[in-house]
Amino acid sequence: xxxxxxxxxxxxxxxGLYALRKVSLIIAPGECVVLAGRNGSGKTTLLxxxxxxxxPSSGKLTFFSSARDEVATEVRPGFVAHTIMAYDELTAExxxxxxxxxxxxxxxxxxxxxxxxxxxxxxxRSSLVRTFSRGMRxxxxxxxxxxxxxxxxxxxxxxxxxxxxxxAWLVETLRQLxxxxxxxxxxxxxxxxxxxxxxRAIRLDAGSVIADTRTGATFRTILTFADA
Amino acid sequence: MSLxxxxxxxxxxxxxxxFRSRELLMTTVIFILIVIVLFSFTFDPTSDESRRFGSGLxxxxxxxxxxxxxxxxxxxxxxxxxxxxxxxSVSDPFAIFLAKLIANTLFLLLTELLLLPIxxxxxxxxxxPVLHWLVLVFFLGSLGICVVGTALSAISAQARMxxxxxxxxxxxxxxxxxxxxxxxxxxxxxxxxFVQWKGVEIxxxxxxxxxxxxxxxxxxxxxE
Numbered sequence: 001x002x003x004x005x006x007x008x009x010x011x012x013x014x015x016g017l018y019a020l021r022k023v024s025l026i027i028a029p030g031e032c033v034v035l036a037g038r039n040g041s042g043k044t045t046l047l048x049x050x051x052x053x054x055x056p057s058s059g060k061l062t063f064f065s066s067a068r069d070e071v072a073t074e075v076r077p078g079f080v081a082h083t084i085m086a087y088d089e090l091t092a093e094x095x096x097x098x099x100x101x102x103x104x105x106x107x108x109x110x111x112x113x114x115x116x117x118x119x120x121x122x123x124x125r126s127s128l129v130r131t132f133s134r135g136m137r138x139x140x141x142x143x144x145x146x147x148x149x150x151x152x153x154x155x156x157x158x159x160x161x162x163x164x165x166x167x168a169w170l171v172e173t174l175r176q177l178x179x180x181x182x183x184x185x186x187x188x189x190x191x192x193x194x195x196x197x198x199x200r201a202i203r204l205d206a207g208s209v210i211a212d213t214r215t216g217a218t219f220r221t222i223l224t225f226a227d228a
Numbered sequence: 229m230s231l232x233x234x235x236x237x238x239x240x241x242x243x244x245x246x247f248r249s250r251e252l253l254m255t256t257v258i259f260i261l262i263v264i265v266l267f268s269f270t271f272d273p274t275s276d277e278s279r280r281f282g283s284g285l286x287x288x289x290x291x292x293x294x295x296x297x298x299x300x301x302x303x304x305x306x307x308x309x310x311x312x313x314x315x316x317s318v319s320d321p322f323a324i325f326l327a328k329l330i331a332n333t334l335f336l337l338l339t340e341l342l343l344l345p346i347x348x349x350x351x352x353x354x355x356x357p358v359l360h361w362l363v364l365v366f367f368l369g370s371l372g373i374c375v376v377g378t379a380l381s382a383i384s385a386q387a388r389m390x391x392x393x394x395x396x397x398x399x400x401x402x403x404x405x406x407x408x409x410x411x412x413x414x415x416x417x418x419x420x421x422f423v424q425w426k427g428v429e430i431x432x433x434x435x436x437x438x439x440x441x442x443x444x445x446x447x448x449x450x451x452e
């Protein structure tokens with residue numbers, strides 16, 4: 001189910017260090033938002049707060065459904081992090097089956113088969129993940145995030161380790177998800193094929209939102225300036 | 229229902245990964261074996277002496293083997309940030325603890341039962357007549373060690389001095405259950421064996437109290 005996110009005055013402190021400062025954002029259902037910013041600007045923390053993996057020090061996070069702005073409590077976002085969030089000692093198929101079972105997917109076996117085909121790992125489905133290259137591991141991570149066909153997808157530099165073929169596949173997959181109404185929030189460095197999918201760009205600096213736009217020229221400036 | 233299905237899926241994962249790496253079982257079996265064999269040479273025990281100090285020796289070996297086993301329990305989840313993946317996927321975070329707890333208890337119990345015949349032979353203490361009672365005490369004692377150890381492993385995995393923290397926190401908390409388990413095992417290894425019910429009750433109450441605490445507050449231990 002497509003859902004939107006509402007972040008109200010979100011702050012995250014680690015001791016005296018602010019990772020996020022009073023971040024307030026409303027991301028509408030179906031939006032594809034690109035988060036940009038230098039290293040340490042708070043992108044990863046914001047994504048982890050949105051995934052409910054990190055409890056904010058203050059502020060409120062809510063998901064709302066597209067229908068009537070109602071609070072959606074059952075939203076389970078898909079999340080692709082820096083690390084692959086899969087077990088090295090399990091095969092690609094075992095990993096996907098495990099997470100499909102945990103999420104209570106009814107047609108788990110069929111969904112796993114489809115995803116293994118889509119990410120191009122069908123032939124290596126029985127290989128242990130620890131034998132995979134960085135790009136293949138990233139494909140496993142993306143497949144895990146897509147298991148339950150999430151209404152909200154959070155991606156932290158999703159192209160890491162992917163070859164041009166993999167990036168093309170990722171762009172196409174994200175395009176289909178976006179066109180299907182999935183809300184996407186992803187952190188990226190600079191302009192790329194993936195950032196071209198964005199309908200909105202937000203720039204973070206020292207934990208604060210310093211730019212937020214949907215328009216073409218400013219959009220590009222936000223992406224490129226972030227890494228300057 | 230989701231707690232049970234999540235737990236069984238995670239337990240399957242724990243067992244599968246362990247039997248692939250054999251990391252925990254090998255470590256604990258070898259550790260307990262070394263302790264048993266070394267002490268048998270050092271003391272050259274007669275049967276009466278063995279009955280007196282055998283239970284203490286066994287539980288000491290079990291305790292240190294358990295701390296070796298429990299250390300990597302949550303640490304392994306940090307490697308690829310799989311703990312986050314689990315937190316995003318399960319509907320009840322207690323399932324994560326429950327699966328690890330069951331797996332750890334099973335592995336520890338398996339190790340104990342594998343090494344019991346060796347202890348019996350080397351220390352000349354017959355255990356067959358009281359085997360069912362020993363299994364009960366080993367199970368309750370191991371469960372208690374693993375409940376506390378699994379919870380503390382979740383805490384220590386996120387700390388800086390993690391290798392030091394787990395035993396430091398675990399040993400004082402486990403004192404009551406270790407004393408009670410040792411006393412009950414001693415009474416079972418006696419020339420005229422009997423079940424010290426008071427000790428069994430202490431161990432069982434300890435298990436229930438800590439299991440309830442883990443169920444109530446475990447979710448907070450997993451947060452970053």
